[in-house]
Amino acid sequence: MSADVLSLFDRSLARTRYSESITQLDHALQCAGLAVEAGADDALVAAALLHDIGHLLTVPDAVTGHRPIDDRVHESVGAVHLSRGFGAEVTRPVALHVAAKRYLCAVDDGYAASLSPASVHSLALQGGPMTPSQCAAFRSDPAAEAAVALRRWDDLAKVPGAEVAPLESYAALLDRLERPARRR
Numbered sequence: 001m002s003a004d005v006l007s008l009f010d011r012s013l014a015r016t017r018y019s020e021s022i023t024q025l026d027h028a029l030q031c032a033g034l035a036v037e038a039g040a041d042d043a044l045v046a047a048a049l050l051h052d053i054g055h056l057l058t059v060p061d062a063v064t065g066h067r068p069i070d071d072r073v074h075e076s077v078g079a080v081h082l083s084r085g086f087g088a089e090v091t092r093p094v095a096l097h098v099a100a101k102r103y104l105c106a107v108d109d110g111y112a113a114s115l116s117p118a119s120v121h122s123l124a125l126q127g128g129p130m131t132p133s134q135c136a137a138f139r140s141d142p143a144a145e146a147a148v149a150l151r152r153w154d155d156l157a158k159v160p161g162a163e164v165a166p167l168e169s170y171a172a173l174l175d176r177l178e179r180p181a182r183r184r
């Protein structure tokens, strides 16, 4: 599973633009690097590295250019894929990283103002800021705190040319996290 996941970054899609000025791969590596710098545990580092893997699970249609998996579901597609080999400590923050953005927009006045133009655009597609009852439900999730931390790294991981550790440097960490019962 770990090797399969890392190989997704070999797809040409991973080397194309993430949304603004960096590639999907650079975005993932910067996000994971920020998690490492913050002292996150292995599971959250893995979640940071793999949080947008849903975007890499398909390729655009050759004729229309449309992707079968659209942005509004990439977090759940990624989490379901990762659940084949990893536990909830990895998959749940991935599943919640879009919800965490909607949560932060509702509870942190400065947060919405700090979003990149692409992130503001996707917020509208994702449902906008959470309502108070949605915020309460989000906070009740055991992975809420991890998802919020991941979200903040996600937003920062868009620096053109930033130095990052190579993808291969995360292979051992992913191997350690892989659920033995799920190894193939």
Ligand SMILES: [Fe+2]
Binding pocket: 027, 051, 052, 154
């Ligand atoms: Fe991201």
